[in-house]
Amino acid sequence: MGRGNMKILYMLTALVSLWGKVNCQCNSVPLSLTASVSNNAVLQSPGYPVTYPDNQACSWLIDAGRSGRHVIISGLHIQLELDYDYVTIFDGNTLSDTILERFTGVHSGRWLKSSGQYLLISLVTDYSVAAPGFTMSYFAYDPLSPHDANPACGDEVYITVGETYQLASSDFPDSLIQGVRCDWTIRASGPGRIIGFKTLFSRFQDSFDDFDCHTDRISIFDGTSDTDTLLGFYCDKLDSPITRTFYTTGHLAHVTIQTIGNNLDRAFVLSYYELTSASIPTTAPPTTVEQVTSICESTTTLTIANGEEHFITSTTNWPLYYEKFEPFII
Ligand SMILES: [Ca+2]
DSSP states (O other): OOOHHHHHHHHHHHHHHSTTOOOOSOOSSEEEOOOEEEEEEEEEOTTTOOOSSSSEEEEEEEESTTTTTTEEEEEEEOOOOOTEEEEEESSSSSSSOEEEEOSSEEEEEEEEEEEEEEEEEEEOOOSOOOEEEEEEEEEEEEEESOOOSSSSSEEEHHHHHHHHEEEEOOTSSOOOOOEEEEEEEOOSSSSTEEEEEEEEEEEEOTTOOOTTTTTSSEESSSSSSTTTTTTEEEEOOOOOOOOOOEOOOOOOOOEEEEEESOOOOOEEEEEEEEGGGGGGTTTTOOOOOOOOOOOTTTTOOOOOOOOOOOOOOTTTTTTTTOOOOOOOOO
């Protein structure tokens, strides 16, 4: 029986057994969400990752907070009943605004940027056959405030307490070109202050095996040059779940970006801010990342210390498809 015939069978079943039954969990008014300039938030469809309900017309309005900012969606994974259930993303705050994308079926690892302050997301499902739905991360990209998020290579950036700053790849979200090398020095307001960094968006799909960032990477140094202590680096592939936070020991930081890999699709947004060492969260993520590879059907013991944050993914390819295992028979 073909997929279409299966759907007709479901339709008949629904008509016979569920006539008049509407399981509506969504409000017709969009749920308002505010995107942060300092953190990613996660939005998921009702019931995710099991199944969404039938007969839904849900919508979510994401506000970047003010004019000049943009809503960035990343890590968008969608599993919908093909051709019958839809996610539509509008470039504005009404259902009559321009459609950025309309999804049905399965999509993985997508990202989108609003042209203005708002992004409206709509989920419409019909009366039978459900699927997991969608999950995505979102934040507000502010290219101008408090400072230019794209300072010229070699610039010194002065920051003050109480603001969140962003540093983005040039022409974000367009891709960086190969062979870029840029350095920036960031100065907090004075001794006794430190600087915290984290990634909001990182698209470095250079190599699935490049977990150590040998090619494209953003590096954070504890001082004013790349000869100072390396605090850590970011080279996360599209949709990496790993968002590490690095803290300087003093009020100076040096950031470098290098792109020498062959991949043409790379971009990033960092957020950073000034704080005192006493205000570092006690649950700060680790400043190094250890990759543990386990073999299926064996058990791996992982040890974590108090305050550490670890991530488990299915494979190093995550969130792309895992590799097919072929039994080897002689
Ligand atoms: Ca459906």
